[in-house]
Amino acid sequence: MSSLNGSTSNLTQNQNPLVADRDVRTVLSVTPCVVFLYVNGVMLFTLKKKAVFQDSSRYILFGHMLWLDTFNLLMSVVLFVIAVSRISLLKVVCVILLVAATVIYQVSILNLALMSLERYVAICFPLRHADITTFRRTHMAIGVVWMISWIKPMSELTIFYAFDSTNTQVNLLCSKTTFFRLPIYKKLDVAFACIYFVSVCFIVIFTYASIAIVAKSASGDKISAKKANKTVLLHLIQLGLGAASILVDVIFVRTDVMTFLNVMYFCFITFIIFPKCLSPLIYGLRDQAFSSLFKYYFTCAKGKIKPVFIEGHI
Structure with a gap:
């Protein structure tokens, strides 16, 4: 009996550091998400307070990015907490969560490609910008992007329900590694990652180069062109972080469990949480018209006069 108690005590002592480490990581991951969910909420509220924010294609796409980053943060936190807590979910619930996370x-x-193209039209074709980027066309472009984004998850679901017989459990740990086990899923990930990222990267680089030419030319609004070029450069950095998050999962060789978990946690913070937290704030504060109104609502308008709208540039 004493030896059994001693073994139990040693097991508990060995588990305590792991549990404490897990709790610390959970707090460090969830806390910034909660803070920036509030920031995103204030930004979305600000976009609803001015008619120009709802009619301009620039602000429509910015608002779309805010919604996407908000849902991305929510889905990332939910899946992260489920994974670290080792909570088993019904298969249908897990399917809904994974599909939603993939699509978003x-x-x-x-959406980065749309935002870059909008800046390209605004700088390179300023006289036709209002005719090309209308309210209706902007929403149609967003709708097309959503339809394209459903291709990969629908392909995975078709394979899963029609051909995959490796996972017959009703309750399971909800993650892509435990849910989609066949090699075909990894091939789909690589194929669609290459298609999406190469296409978007081409668009972003093309718009960056085109705007740079305008910025160096003798005619045109050079200040606006330089601001637009910095915006497109931010899009390229975001795209690079997104590509890195996928490539790490594809090329990383799994050694021991702890090393794998440490690398995945680092990638989760660096490539998923960090960009989604900072990118809306960076874009919002770079726009003069939006930032002044955002700061007014963020501080709950305490002791400040509501700012007058002055058009700025994202």
């Missing part, structure tokens, strides 16, 4: 993530990548 891919829409956020493709």
Whole structure:
């Protein structure tokens, strides 16, 4: 009996550091998400307070990015907490969560291309910008992006329900590694990652180069062109972080469990949480018209006069 108690005590002592480490990581991951969910909420509220924010294609796409980043943060936190807590879910619930996370993530990548193209039209074709980027066309472009983003998850679901017989459990740990086990899923990940990221990267680089040419030319609004070029450069950095998050999972060789968990946690913070937290704040504060109104509502308008709208540039 004493030896059994001693073994139990040693097991408990060995588990305590792991549990404490897990709790610390959970707090460090969830806390910034909660803070920036509030920031995103204030930004979305600000976009509803001015008619120009709802009619301009620039602000429509910015608002779309805010919604996507908000849902991305929510889905990331939910899946992270489920994974670290080792909570078993019904298969249908897990399918809904994974499909939603995949679609939203891919829409956020493709939305970068739309935002870059909008800046390209605004700088390179300023006289036709209002005619090309109308309210209706902007929403149609967003709708097309959403339809394209459903191709990969629908392909995975078709394979899963029609051909995959490796996972017959009703309750399971909800993650892509435990849910989609066949090699075909990894091939789909690589194929669609290459298609999406190469396409978006081409668009972003093309718009960056085109705007740079305008910025160096003797005619045109050079200040606006330089601001637009910095915006497109931010899109390229975001795209690079998104590509890195996928490539790490594809090329990383799994050694021991702890090393794998440490690398995945680092990638989760660096490539998923960090960009989704900071990118809306960076874009919002770079726009003069939006930032002044955002600061007014963020501080709950305490002791401040509501700012007058002055058009700025994202």
